[in-house]
Every structure is written in C-alpha cells, then in structure tokens.
Amino acid sequence: AQSVTQPDIHITVSEGASLELRCNYSYGATPYLFWYVQSPGQGLQLLLKYFSGDTLVQGIKGFEAEFKRSQSSFNLRKPSVHWSDAAEYFCAVGPSSGTYKYIFGTGTRLKVLA
Amino acid sequence: DGGITQSPKYLFRKEGQNVTLSCEQNLNHDAMYWYRQDPGQGLRLIYYSQIVNDFQKGDIAEGYSVSREKKESFPLTVTSAQKNPTAFYLCASSIRASSYEQFFGPGTRLTVL
Numbered sequence: 001a002q003s004v005t006q007p008d009i010h011i012t013v014s015e016g017a018s019l020e021l022r023c024n025y026s027y028g029a030t031p032y033l034f035w036y037v038q039s040p041g042q043g044l045q046l047l048l049k050y051f052s053g054d055t056l057v058q059g060i061k062g063f064e065a066e067f068k069r070s071q072s073s074f075n076l077r078k079p080s081v082h083w084s085d086a087a088e089y090f091c092a093v094g095p096s097s098g099t100y101k102y103i104f105g106t107g108t109r110l111k112v113l114a
Numbered sequence: 115d116g117g118i119t120q121s122p123k124y125l126f127r128k129e130g131q132n133v134t135l136s137c138e139q140n141l142n143h144d145a146m147y148w149y150r151q152d153p154g155q156g157l158r159l160i161y162y163s164q165i166v167n168d169f170q171k172g173d174i175a176e177g178y179s180v181s182r183e184k185k186e187s188f189p190l191t192v193t194s195a196q197k198n199p200t201a202f203y204l205c206a207s208s209i210r211a212s213s214y215e216q217f218f219g220p221g222t223r224l225t226v227l
Binding site for chain 1: 156
C-alpha cells in the first residue's frame with residue numbers, strides 16, 4: 001500500500017541553524033513528491049515538488065529537497081532557518097493512477113527559537 | 115486574483131444538525147477535493163471530483179455528502195450521521211485529477227457542540 005512517513009512529529013531549531021525534515025514513502029512506481037507548509041489555522045502552501053529529472057529540487061522561501069530512490073526518501077532542507085518558518089510541514093505523494101488520490105504524511109511541526 | 119475560497123472560516127453547529135461547507139474556485143480547475151484534518155493525523159480524503167457532475171468517495175466518506183453541479187463549486191455537507199464532525203476541513207483543486215499539484219483553500223473549522 002502507498003504510504004508516507006514523517007518520523008519527526010516535532011522539531012525545534014534555533015534561528016539561523018540548518019534544518020532537515022525527513023520524509024519516507026512507499027509507492028509502487030516513480031512517485032510524484034511534494035512538500036507543503038501550513039501556518040496555524042490556514043490552508044496548505046506548496047513549497048516544492050518532484051516529478052522527474054534532477055533529484056535536487058529548489059522551492060520557495062529558500063527550501064530544497066532531495067529525492068533518493070534507494071532510500072525512498074524526499075527530505076526537506078533549509079540552510080538557515082528564519083523565525084517565520086515556524087509552521088507545520090507535510091510531505092505528500094501522488095496522484096496515484098486510477099484513484100487520483102494523494103497520500104499525505106502526518107506532518108512535522110517546526111518550532112524556531114530566537 | 116485566482117484562488118480557492120472557503121466559507122465560513124469558523125462554523126458552529128449543534129449535534130444532530132446537517133451543515134454545508136462552501137468551496138469555490140476560479141482557477142478553471144477540473145478536479146476538486148475535500149480533506150479532513152485532525153491533530154496528528156495529517157490530511158484524510160473525504161471526497162473528490164474529477165469533472166462536473168461526477169465525484170468519488172475518498173477514505174473517510176461516511177457521514178459526508180457532496181455535489182458538483184458547477185465546475186467552480188464543490189460544497190460538502192456534514193450530516194448528522196458523521197460521528198465526530200469537529201475538525202478542520204480543507205478544500206483543494208487541481209487542473210485535472212491526474213495533474214501534479216493541488217492548490218488549497220484557507221479551510222473551515224467546524225465545531226459541533
């Protein structure tokens with residue numbers, strides 16, 4: 001079955017420190033992968049996406065992610081975190097052929113210390 | 115500006131009442147989706163629609179109903195059969211169901227008293 005795992009429920013980093021959020025997926029074919037960010041009480045905003053090609057993808061707000069097929073991972077990174085990055089981050093895979101469903105991870109809540 | 119609107123942002127209802135959540139998009143997208151979000155559970159798909167006058171059940175459709183009479187509108191009704199309706203509801207759309215990314219509305223928080 002298709003699934004997405006975000007092993008870290010909460011992460012706390014200091015402002016200016018680097019960040020890596022983990023995402024592992026289980027998918028039968030080459031996946032389409034996404035990272036979304038959600039501020040409290042708001043909808044989701046797309047940070048970046050991977051469809052094919054270069055395995056290192058750049059997104060908005062200085063984020064990047066690397067697709068590693070051998071590890072079934074799509075980790076999100078940022079070299080220097082800003083206080084405004086505090087939010088919840090969701091990894092997603094899809095849409096699956098036939099059902100057109102997207103599978104979302106359970107999210108990682110990021111706290112940034114001043 | 116193109117986008118997805120959901121109304122109202124906050125909704126309170128008494129137990130046993132049906133309630134309808136609005137979702138409108140002016141992106142000219144064919145596909146629309148409804149998700150439910152609960153703390154620690156990510157997003158769970160309730161219903162989705164690939165085209166007008168067509169929709170399919172998602173993973174947690176019990177106690178919910180939808181309609182898709184217009185391309186831009188995909189209202190969700192939370193019925194009294196839904197055992198635990200208090201949650202944050204998100205509507206999304208994509209160019210087509212096989213398209214590669216979804217765009218989300220701001221969400222509606224439903225509280226059943």
